[in-house]
Every structure is written in structure tokens, then in C-alpha cells.
Amino acid sequence: MSTIELTADKFNEIISGNDFVIIDFRAERCGPCRTFGPAFEQVSDKHEGVVSAKVDTETQRDLAQAFEIRSIPTLMIVRERIAIFRQTGALPKAGLDDLINQARSLDVDEVRASSTAADENR
Numbered sequence: 204m205s206t207i208e209l210t211a212d213k214f215n216e217i218i219s220g221n222d223f224v225i226i227d228f229r230a231e232r233c234g235p236c237r238t239f240g241p242a243f244e245q246v247s248d249k250h251e252g253v254v255s256a257k258v259d260t261e262t263q264r265d266l267a268q269a270f271e272i273r274s275i276p277t278l279m280i281v282r283e284r285i286a287i288f289r290q291t292g293a294l295p296k297a298g299l300d301d302l303i304n305q306a307r308s309l310d311v312d313e314v315r316a317s318s319t320a321a322d323e324n325r
Contacts, residue, residue, distance in 0.1 A: 206244050209256035211266045217256060218281055225303065227257040228267060228277040236276045239293035243278075246299045253303060278302075283311045285318070 209217060209226060218224060227243050229236035240257070247255035260267040260275055270279070273291075280288040280302070288306060 206247065206255040206257055209258045209266075210263055214266060217254065218284055221254040222283050223252055223307065224254045224256060224281045225306075226279040226281065227255075228260055228270070228272045228279065229257055229275050230259060230261045232261070233275050235293050239276050242293070242296045242299060246296050246303065249300075250303050250307075253307075280306045282306060282309065283315075285311060285314055287311070287314060 206227075207213075207217070225243075225247055227236075227239070229240065231237070243257070244255065247253055258266055260272055270277075275291075276293055277289065277291045278294065278299075279286055287309060288302065294302065
């Protein structure tokens with residue numbers, strides 16, 4: 204599946220309609236973003252069931268602000284509507300591939316239960 208351009212208008216639809224979304228917050232003017240982009244697309248394309256999306260932080264400022272993106276590139280993984288990973292900086296292909304595999308093997312029900320318990324204790 205090719206990488207989609209994620210906008211504020213499509214965000215909820217993409218996140219709620221897919222169980223595994225990996226998002227690259229980026230900008231064209233950003234050198235590291237341009238370097239990371241091809242690796243992001245190559246690695247994410249080889250993983251079935253993973254929706255790869257990129258957010259242009261210059262044109263989607265409200266979306267970048269909602270996620271408090273301060274540096275780019277920033278990578279985020281959302282599984283079953285839960286943000287389970289966020290990191291600023293580019294990853295090498297092998298690191299990104301490993302990260303996707305780790306995120307795939309994560310027990311999201313356990314994460315959800317842990318999050319609910321933490322909320323109840325606040």
C-alpha cells in the first residue's frame with residue numbers, strides 16, 4: 204500500500220478505520236525528513252495491514268499542533284486508536300522494520316487495560 208497524505212479532515216477516518224497506522228510528521232524543507240521519506244515508504248510498504256501516512260507539518264499546522272510536534276521528522280504508531288509509540292528523528296530501515304514488528308506483536312488489550320487503570324487512579 205502506498206503512503207497516504209494525512210490531513211486533519213481525513214485523520215479520524217484513517218485512525219478509526221485501520222488497526223495499525225504509522226505516521227511520519229514531516230516537512231519538505233526538512234533535510235532529515237527528505238532523507239527518511241524513502242526509507243519510511245520502502246519499509247512500511249512491505250508490511251501488510253499497516254497504513255503508512257505522512258503529515259506535512261507546514262500545511263497541516265492544526266494537526267501538528269494537536270500532537271505537539273516540535274521537531275521533525277517525528278514518527279508515531281497508532282494501534283487500534285491508541286498511540287503506542289512516538290519518537291523524534293529518523294530511523295534506519297532496519298530499525299524501522301524492527302519497530303513495526305515490535306508494535307505488531309504488542310498486546311493492545313493489555314495496553315488499553317493499563318491505560319484505563321492509570322486513568323482510574325488519577
